Amino acid sequence: GAVVSQHPSWVICKSGTSVKIECRSLDFQATTMFWYRQFPKQSLMLMATSNEGSKATYEQGVEKDKFLINHASLTLSTLTVTSAHPEDSSFYICSARGTVTTGELFFGEGSRLTVL
Amino acid sequence: QQQVKQSPQSLIVQKGGISIINCAYENTAFDYFPWYQQFPGKGPALLIAIRPDVSEKKEGRFTISFNKSAKQFSLHIMDSQPGDSATYFCAASHSARQLTFGSGTQLTVLP
Numbered sequence: 001g002a003v004v005s006q007h008p009s010w011v012i013c014k015s016g017t018s019v020k021i022e023c024r025s026l027d028f029q030a031t032t033m034f035w036y037r038q039f040p041k042q043s044l045m046l047m048a049t050s051n052e053g054s055k056a057t058y059e060q061g062v063e064k065d066k067f068l069i070n071h072a073s074l075t076l077s078t079l080t081v082t083s084a085h086p087e088d089s090s091f092y093i094c095s096a097r098g099t100v101t102t103g104e105l106f107f108g109e110g111s112r113l114t115v116l
Numbered sequence: 117q118q119q120v121k122q123s124p125q126s127l128i129v130q131k132g133g134i135s136i137i138n139c140a141y142e143n144t145a146f147d148y149f150p151w152y153q154q155f156p157g158k159g160p161a162l163l164i165a166i167r168p169d170v171s172e173k174k175e176g177r178f179t180i181s182f183n184k185s186a187k188q189f190s191l192h193i194m195d196s197q198p199g200d201s202a203t204y205f206c207a208a209s210h211s212a213r214q215l216t217f218g219s220g221t222q223l224t225v226l227p
Contacts, residue, residue, distance in 0.1 A: 004159075006159070034214055034215075041220075041222070042219075042220070043205060043217045043218065043219045043220050044160070044205070044217050046214055046215075049214055091157075093159045093160070095159075095215075104148075104150070104162065104165065105150075105162075105215060106162070107152075107159040107160045107161065107162075108159050109158055109159045110157070110158060110159040112157070
């Protein structure tokens with residue numbers, strides 16, 4: 001299957017700082033990327049949908065100024081958690097869909113964020 | 117409103133047994149039903165997926181059964197192995213839009 005790479009796989013930061021997580025599609029062009037958040041022993045909750053070259057669409061309850069998403073190219077989307085606080089600590093996972101809309105999504109390995 | 121309901125929440129199976137996880141959906145517009153396997157600290161990996169034009173799909177030890185009239189689908193893992201111990205998520209989507217995930221099933225296969 002297609003490969004989606006996330007970086008960093010884990011990050012620890014101090015409260016008030018910003019953290020950027022990258023999501024790359026390594027062997028295909030991704031017109032659409034999705035960002036999910038997952039708490040321990042819970043399901044994946046969709047945060048936002050990003051389409052290359054346009055603004056991200058955020059799910060209800062997700063602060064767009066808090067979670068900045070940029071999808072500047074067909075192979076890269078970034079999620080920036082601004083002014084992070086301990087409650088932002090979570091597992092963030094991106095997924096990407098190729099230009100052929102088969103419905104199949106490929107997931108990254110996830111990024112564990114811990115805010116002290 | 118939860119659109120995909122998954123059960124059971126946890127499942128313990130002996131090695132060699134059959135693991136069965138069930139999902140029910142509400143939105144009749146859903147046209148793609150994948151199952152994902154997730155190990156701790158890792159992202160979900162696609163196991164197998166089905167579309168509503170077929171009632172069953174088998175790939176190795178994994179089988180999806182789909183009942184369109186009942187709006188239900190299930191994952192069967194034959195000859196379950198300890199290495200299958202993971203969390204399994206069903207999901208559904210409509211017209212290649214974003215996936216709606218079930219709540220997950222934590223499977224433990226005892227050696």
